[in-house]
Amino acid sequence: MNHRSRWFASTEWLADHLDDPDIVIVDGSWHLPGQARDARTEYDAAHIPGAVFFDIDAVSDTANPLPHMLPPPEAFAAAVGALGIDERQRIVVYDALGLFAAPRVWWTFRIMGARDVVLLDGGLPKWLAEGRPTTDARTVRPPRPFATDFNAEAVQDLAAVRDGLAASAIQLVDARPRPRFLGEAPEPRDWVRSGRIPGSLNLPSSAVIADGVMVAPEAIADAFATAGVDLAKPIVTSCGSGVNAAILTLALEMIGVENSGLYDGSWTEWGGRQDMPLATGPER
Known part of the structure; x- marks a missing residue:
């Protein structure tokens, strides 16, 4: 095998x-x-x-x-x-x-x-x-x-993500393309603001895929390291609406990280609400 x-x-x-x-x-x-x-x-x-x-x-x-x-x-x-x-x-x-x-x-x-x-x-x-x-x-x-x-523990909601970030208890990894993460490109849904969740990290799902196939585990680990993700700490994946986030969840499992969560509402929920903070531009 x-x-x-x-x-x-x-x-x-x-x-x-x-x-x-x-x-x-x-x-x-x-x-x-x-x-x-x-x-x-x-x-x-x-x-x-x-x-x-x-x-x-x-x-x-x-x-x-x-x-x-x-x-x-x-x-x-x-x-x-x-x-x-x-x-x-x-x-x-x-x-x-x-x-x-x-x-x-x-x-x-x-x-x-x-x-x-x-x-x-x-x-x-x-x-x-x-x-x-x-x-x-x-x-x-x-x-x-x-x-x-x-398995309810595998699913994260807005409150869990907000509180986890505020307490520095989770790393939120966003799978959207870099221009959307930075707020430089519009969202596919015109009622969703451009930008990202403050404190989140960006690893576009395309970074772990080559020609429609998941890359080797070593390349996956390198991609997460380049994005600033500590694999030893809790990770929650996110994206636009919870689809591409699952690619990162799969990638994490392939390198031995099996306790990650997925933010189901993702940016469509967070960015669609006027009462939630957002960040744009390069990370500081």
């Missing part, structure tokens, strides 16, 4: 196991607002045979006005059970960009109690580049009960 196999399945392995009854393939694609791409439409046109579509906007807390916030465990169980998924199966998640939204889906299944969740190494781009099959046929799986075991 190689190091990556704990978190990733190869395209070759998946091609050999497409028909295994206890393997579920999940298309977790999602695109940023304003990109003129619709993940569900793309899935309907071509997906890996047997894959079901997991819509992070639909499987969410519909009572929360913020985008794709975690649903209550019972709502998650109903949604994925209807897709034919239970917590005992091996779940293989991929997305259309290689490694973008799939880690968010990976993280969600994990904290909801799924026991064996991996990502497709290289995602759909690698699958297509190798000439492997796709289909537009709808995947229908018999419903299954999903027994949740929610």
